[in-house]
Amino acid sequence: MRRRLLPPALVFALVLLGRAGVAPACTCTDPPINEALKQAETAFIGAVSDLGLDYSKHERVTGFTVQRVFKGAVPEHIRVVSALDEAACGYPFARGTVYLVFTRTVAGRPFTSFCSGNRALPSGTQAPPELGAGSAPAKAAQ
Numbered sequence: 001m002r003r004r005l006l007p008p009a010l011v012f013a014l015v016l017l018g019r020a021g022v023a024p025a026c027t028c029t030d031p032p033i034n035e036a037l038k039q040a041e042t043a044f045i046g047a048v049s050d051l052g053l054d055y056s057k058h059e060r061v062t063g064f065t066v067q068r069v070f071k072g073a074v075p076e077h078i079r080v081v082s083a084l085d086e087a088a089c090g091y092p093f094a095r096g097t098v099y100l101v102f103t104r105t106v107a108g109r110p111f112t113s114f115c116s117g118n119r120a121l122p123s124g125t126q127a128p129p130e131l132g133a134g135s136a137p138a139k140a141a142q
Contacts, residue, residue: 028089040071043101044137075137075140089114094120
């Protein structure tokens with residue numbers, strides 16, 4: 001009886017498939033606003049003014065023009081860091097969209113993620129009442 005061997009390319013492909021793992025996925029749940037506020041160091045409403053990627057650090061860097069502050073000291077313009085990959089819970093902000101953003105300081109910079117409780121706010125939407133009235137962002141030093 002003659003045995004038939006698999007072509008080397010097929011063997012190689014099967015080995016690669018066997019080694020390929022499933023990409024980790026972000027598994028957090030979106031917290032209610034009051035819980036997100038409690039866990040955050042800062043909370044604000046702001047419009048995305050610029051988007052950037054830092055592949056060397058695997059980060060998204062998003063600039064915001066801040067409209068209202070609900071927790072912490074937040075300047076009129078702030079850059080917030082998030083993981084680059086959504087599987088690592090990175091938050092994919094969209095240019096020109098207004099968001100309610102919750103951050104914590106990580107490595108000296110404001111950081112946020114899917115797990116932070118961020119929300120896009122439709123145009124003309126008021127801040128959720130559980131946030132209170134809030135205040136204006138801090139003016140930049142002259």
